[in-house]
Amino acid sequence: MxxxxxxxxxxxxxxxxxxxxxxxxxxxxxxxxxxxxxxxxxxxxxxxxxxxxxxxxxxxxxxxxxxxxxxxxxxxxxxxxxxxxxxxxxxxxxxxxxxxxxxxxxxxxxxxxxxxxxxxxxxxxxxxxGHAYAVNGSVYFRVxxxxxxxKLSHRTLDSMQAGARIEPGEEKEDPMDFALWKAAKPGEPFWESPWGKGRPxxxxxxxxxxxxxxxxxxxxxxxxxxxxxxxxxxxxxxxxxxxxxxxxxxxxxxxxxxxxxxxxMSKSIGNIVGIKQILEKHSADGFRMFVLGSHYRNPLTFSDEAIDAAEKGLERLIQAANSEPAPVKANAEKLDARSVRQKFTEVMDDDFNTPQALAVLFDIARDVNRGIEQGADVSELRHALKELSGVLGLTLKKPETAFTDAAPFIELLIKTRKQLRDAKQFKLADEIRDKLLETGVIMEDTAQGTTWKRKK
RNA sequence: GGCGACGUAGCCAAGUGGUAAGGCAGGAGUCUGCAAAACUCCCAUUCAGCGGUCCGAAUCCGCUCGUCGCCUCCA
The missing domain is CATH 3.40.50.620 (HUPs)
Structure with missing residues (x-):
């Protein structure tokens, strides 16, 4: 690694x-x-x-x-x-x-x-x-x-002092010396020290x-x-x-x-976006997807659109992780997850390449969906999708319904709509679907029946 | 002024010497009563520009242009 x-x-x-x-x-x-x-x-x-x-x-x-x-x-x-x-x-x-x-x-x-x-x-x-000295109740580190x-920031003291932004310290031996202990000023919390009252x-x-x-x-x-x-x-x-x-x-x-x-984004510029602000519009998983979609050492430009895009992709993962278990063919092929696990580990071992790790998750999701279509046993793959997503901190939970009170009524509408569809009353059936969509409920007709989920 | 990073498709974004991952958007299909979802296919002869090294470069070197960060509190 x-x-x-x-x-x-x-x-x-x-x-x-x-x-x-x-x-x-x-x-x-x-x-x-x-x-x-x-x-x-x-x-x-x-x-x-x-x-x-x-x-x-x-x-x-x-x-x-x-x-x-x-x-x-x-x-x-x-x-x-x-x-x-x-x-x-x-x-x-x-x-x-x-x-x-x-x-x-x-x-x-x-x-x-x-x-x-x-x-x-x-x-x-x-x-x-001898690495530090006290002056007037303060203690400075002697750079x-x-x-x-x-050595960490890869600069030398001389090059830094050539910079224009260093204020000469009144009591420091060298302008680059920094405070280890600050003598107390009025109105500030302080602690006792060998150099008098002060704070770190x-x-x-x-x-x-x-x-x-x-x-x-x-x-x-x-x-x-x-x-x-x-x-x-x-x-x-x-x-x-x-x-x-x-x-x-x-x-x-x-x-x-x-x-x-x-x-x-900086406190001094004042262009701060709060977390709560983001979580009002986006899911936690969506935000994580957005962050992990670029490599951690690169700067990341914030935009609502970019998080939206990440969130759309996320839905595919959620879908694959949570879709109804489809009937498995007799002696169906059991898809194994060894190679995707290996790929995931390989890219993460290389300085935490989360963008590539996400690509692996998308590959798994596709394999799961394709497998379901072909009647294969995808349980192992699906498990890997959930587990590896978890390693990235993604829960892949469906957006909480928040409609739990309404659920029985929605179920009732689904039943009614099925009767209409069976009777080929498509206009009415579609109207139910459309109206429900307006209230934030998405209906999907699948081979296993009709499911519903909350619109984001 | 010193130090550093970056510039890849409409957008986001990997890849850092062997011939361009992935996501979003878009297009065409399959499925469906129609949708949605899912699946299949298409979507950068090209990686800011110009030179150079090399059998071979988005990847290495030089120059130019552009953007950003640190040198001051900041995750």
């Missing part, structure tokens, strides 16, 4: 260190409703996790919650509630949304504010080793103390939690491409300088970012 790592810029043979694959995923800063970017990220790494499980690995998946940060503090102050309360509220909403998208919950969800002692330990260690700083910098939490829950070297560290610099670069610096061990993470996986039209 090969996985592309941002660090080496190539696909690497995946070799977990031990029995359990350790994964750290950079989580969210919860101060508002979650958006498409969160959903895309979660769906992608949920799929990675599911696939590893499918391949027989045990997985320990840690995803943090950053519950202390400028925007949370601002927002909470404006609302007059404690930052922690705000963070918890939106973190819970985030996990609700993710559950809707069939994203498995992380095994461990550490909250930054509950891990301050571990962070202080790491910071102190960095100070002791010049790390010779290979910049953004990057230190992930190093601390990763070290605490997964050890000094983890198998996979993942996040969005926008986190490569500075966040992940700084995590490496802190962690490797603290432990003296390399690498901090063996494989760095980064997903491409959502684009909206021609622009990135």
């Amino acid at each position: 090969k996985i592309y790592s941002t660090l080496s810029r190539q696909k690497e043979e995946f070799q977990p260190q031990g029995e359990v694959v350790t994964i750290y995923s950079c989580g969210v800063t919860p101060y508002a409703e979650s958006h498409l970017g969160h959903a895309m990220n979660a769906v992608i790494f949920d799929t990675v996790r599911r696939y590893l499980l499918f391949r027989g690995y045990k997985v320990k998946f840690v995803q943090n919650i950053t519950d202390v940060e400028d925007k949370i503090i601002d927002r909470a102050n404006k609302l007059g509630i404690p930052p922690r309360e705000l963070a918890e509220k939106f973190a819970n909403r985030y996990f609700e949304d993710m559950a809707t998208l069939n994203v498995m919950k992380p095994d461990i969800i550490p909250y930054a504010t509950e891990e301050i002692p571990k962070m202080l330990e790491v910071i102190q260690g960095l100070v002791d080793k 010049r103390s790390m010779p290979d700083y910049g 910098g953004w990057h230190i939490e992930c190093s601390a939690m990763s070290l605490k829950y997964l050890g000094e070297t983890i198998d996979i560290h993942c996040g969005g491409q926008d986190l490569i610099f500075p966040h992940h670069e700084n995590e490496i610096a802190q962690s490797e300088c603290f432990t003296g061990k390399k690498p901090f993470a063996r494989i760095w996986m980064h997903n491409g970012l959502f684009q909206l039209g021609d622009e990135k």
Whole structure:
């Protein structure tokens, strides 16, 4: 199995260190409703996790919650509630949304504010080793103390300083030095530390939690491409300088970012599309199909039309997975699923090529439908379709009827319509079908009788 | 200015040295009382453009054009 790592810029043979694959995923800063970017990220790494499980690995998946940060503090102050309360509220909403998208919950969800002692330990260690220094109650990481700083984002300190966007730090030795600990400002939450009251910098939490829950070297560290610099670069610096061990993470996986039209979807641009907004119009499976239809490292442009298209394709899979079992011919051929399973594994083994994995699912669906037509035994194929879809997190459930109360009446109409059809009263029969369609119910006449489903 | 990614059919999107997956849309059929669904067939002599390397390139190299991202909070 090969996985592309941002660090080496190539696909690497995946070799977990031990029995359990350790994964750290950079989580969210919860101060508002979650958006498409969160959903895309979660769906992608949920799929990675599911696939590893499918391949027989045990997985320990840690995803943090950053519950202390400028925007949370601002927002909470404006609302007059404690930052922690705000963070918890939106973190819970985030996990609700993710559950809707069939994203498995992380095994461990550490909250930054509950891990301050571990962070202080790491910071102190960095100070002791000369990798960090305290100024006016703040502590900064000394980037010049790390010779290979910049190795993840593939840039050098000098090239970065040549850039126009660096503000010289008032108290920093080097403008690229970054805060491990920030001295408390009035109106902000703070914790006691050897350097006085303050709060952690953004990057230190992930190093601390990763070290605490997964050890000094983890198998996979993942996040969005926008986190490569500075966040992940700084995590490496802190962690490797603290432990003296390399690498901090063996494989760095980064997903491409959502684009909206021609622009990135971003908080600063303000063109955010919320998840709830999407789920009003589209199914969770449809959204997952849309995301997995392009490779995870490429940017993905959002459009309702594109999700619609994904959803149409999805219906074929659902149909094949759930169609009425047709009569099987005596000594019918039993279609086996070995080759499609092998193909699925082959493409997923190559850096999680989900677009090709989906192509395999469509092939299976066609084989199932064709098999049914020919009276073959498709039970094994159908099972494979469901199972492999499940590996991608697709449920292939029919859209819930939401008409359960109306079901008996619909059944009655179907019966009446059958009588009309038997009597060749097609005009009336068609009228029933048309009117029912207007109310959102699709009738389909099959060899096994008439079925109905909800229109999307 | 530095670093990086990308440009494949009407749309979405794989493929990264051996002769273009898949989905959506579209066209023609089969089935059906008619539909729908399903199935069958068709739908890129060509991969932004121009050069080069090679027996062979969408895939490697160079240049040009275009788009986007990171360097600042962001998944």
